[in-house]
Amino acid sequence: MTLLNQVFDVYIDLNITLAMTALVWLSAKLLMARFGNKLDFNIQLGLLNGLFALILLSPLAVIGYQHLQAAAMVPAVPSVNLSDYAVSQYLRGGIAIPAEDFQSLLGLRARISENILTLAPGIGIGVAVMLFAGFAWFAGKLVLGFMRLNRLLDACHTWRRQGRVHLLLSDHALVPFSARGLFNHYVVVPTELLAEPEDLKLVLKHEFQHLRQGDVTWEIGLEMLRPLFFWNPFFYVWKSEVERLRELACDQKVAEHAQVDLKSYCMCLLRAAQAGLKKRQTLIAQGRAVGVAAVALLEVQDRLLRRSPAQKLRRRVEALLETNRIRPHWGLVGVAVLPMIALIFLTSLSLQKPADWSHDRLMLSTIINLERLEVRNDTMAQLESVNTFGQRPLR
Structure with a gap:
């Protein structure tokens, strides 16, 4: 992967993380308003500014965590990668579409990014021009x-x-x-x-x-x-x-x-x-x-x-x-905001590309090959049936 691909992936991840955090913030705001609680404006402003700084720093946090994980300096935990989770759900029967179509969906973002960065005709050059012009x-x-x-x-x-x-x-x-x-x-x-x-x-x-x-x-x-x-x-x-x-x-x-x-x-x-x-x-x-x-x-x-x-x-x-207006102690505010900090980190971590081929991905690749083989066998059987039907009878 080139440096340009990596920078563009980080850029898209930041936009997605910002969207998720904003939705959670607005939901928390509506929830507090519904229960009649009104938080001090200075505390709200401090939280917003702090969360935005964390969003911008989240790619660095993810890179640091991945290096620590590679060096076995942090405990091994189950993967939170969305792509890996989707593959796991597919293998368990939670997603009912052909395996090849499912793999195509998994690679959709990578293909779109590649089209944009290479200025491919159509959507690639259109999005690239829009981003540059904007x-x-x-x-x-x-x-x-x-x-x-x-x-x-x-x-x-x-x-x-x-x-x-x-x-x-x-x-x-x-x-x-x-x-x-x-x-x-x-x-x-x-x-x-x-x-x-x-x-x-x-x-x-x-x-x-x-x-x-x-x-x-x-x-x-x-x-x-x-x-x-x-x-x-x-x-x-x-x-x-x-x-x-x-x-x-x-x-x-x-x-x-x-x-x-x-x-x-x-x-x-x-x-x-x-x-x-x-x-x-x-x-x-x-x-x-x-x-x-x-x-x-x-x-x-x-x-x-x-x-x-x-x-x-x-x-x-x-x-x-x-x-x-409620003005709780900053320690209590820090504890309350921990879920949002975790959300920022987990969202950034879940959007990363899988590091290597896992057992589930090998299983998915095997299913795709079997489906292709089955389609090929069906096609060959149909051709043989047509040829047999079209032969002239023996006298």
Whole structure:
């Protein structure tokens, strides 16, 4: 197997693992909601970020486990490979299709991958072109977003600076937002907010909390991965969950401060939304782009297949008024999340290609050969019958 085949297999495995983990996360979320339990937003955000990091590291974990297994450093356990399990079920009679058709199904993924990587005519070149075009499109949008952000930061006025944190004033920013470079962090505030000192204090608390939580780094990481996962709907589900919890967790932390009045904070969000929408309409009328890659106080632009900014703002205000959020000890959370960690590892492990020919696979190969031999014998018998029937009788 070439390196390109191995990289492509890892890529497909990551997409499948992400889909499985997202489904389990959504199921757990619905289950908790049904029983009336509401987990703390900060804990949910930490779990999501941690699980996503584990998904990205799962191929390395599988490779490490396989090396330990080959060196007999871990106990031998039954195979969890899905392909081996399917073969075992077939031999036990659980799958009732011809053996050759079953073997063809087992090799379907390998054939499709080979067609894509070799640009085979038809589906191979079609999927390859789609993947390359999608990657190029979203990578271009990412670069454009960073260029817009860089231009916006360059046009800002430096207000204050403390260490690596730069507080900037902008005449063009729609709403307050946080951003970062390789070393420095930035908090950008619209200049008109200076006329509202109370709102300014709340906004700065919110944006500094984003920096403390590392939200900007996670957002940049997810945006950089978008070109690779652009075709996977579960990536967008996961990213939407992270964005939702990021803002709710930040609001929750700010609201917990003793000097923050909930009513004032909610009204601050409302005024920021109104000002941002008004400025956005002005920029659109002037034909200017408004999107940048950063973490904003709130969203003031509609996005396809997502909740509107008004719905998000309403959800944030409602969440601020909730007081019955569960905040268990991190040790208990760790124990509860162990099944999801095991799911990520087992899913990655089960998707690997079989290492060698097992006894079950030899049995399957024997059945296929016997079926072919039987078909050949039947064909020969039919030919002999036709020849015998077509002979002229002896006189």
